[in-house]
Amino acid sequence: MEKQSWEGIVLRKGRSKERDQLLVIFNKEKGKQFVLAKGANSITSRRVGIIDTFNVIRFDVAEHAGYAYLRNVDLVSRLQVLKDNSGKRTSMLLAMDVLNRLLPVEEPETELYEDMQQYLRALAVSHHTKQVTYHFLVTILTTLGYYHDDIITFDDILRTVEEITQRDIRRTWKFLDATYA
Structure with missing residues (x-):
């Protein structure tokens, strides 16, 4: 069993059996990584609040039989200013x-991880959230090789993401323009 330690942000979490959670964590060294948190849904688990979505965590992973298992986890930041x-x-x-x-699984994206950290810092202090977010989305598309000159608006970005992923996400984010009004 190989043990490794990283810092990353929890992009998503979901149930994987009764007491386990499957986490999608983005970190500098491995990129997007799927990690199984055994027992994380247990009432007595101390991990429940720490592995919340969009928390920045420092974590140890043990890899066994092709799976990554969460061993130890410490909270670095809850990003509460953004969540509030x-x-x-x-x-x-x-x-x-x-x-x-858009992130490929387990491909290091060091530059994009640093851009994400810069985006979160800028978003925390900016009053122009739409512009800050637009520039970060363009950065994501550019870094991953999906950017083209026809991308001008938020809707263009979402349409491009839909074309790449073959999923309807504009419906999910249809209220976005009202939020930015």
């Missing part, structure tokens, strides 16, 4: 959803 503000939370949700959909 409705507009900033919506912007972060959109950006992280696009990131989760």
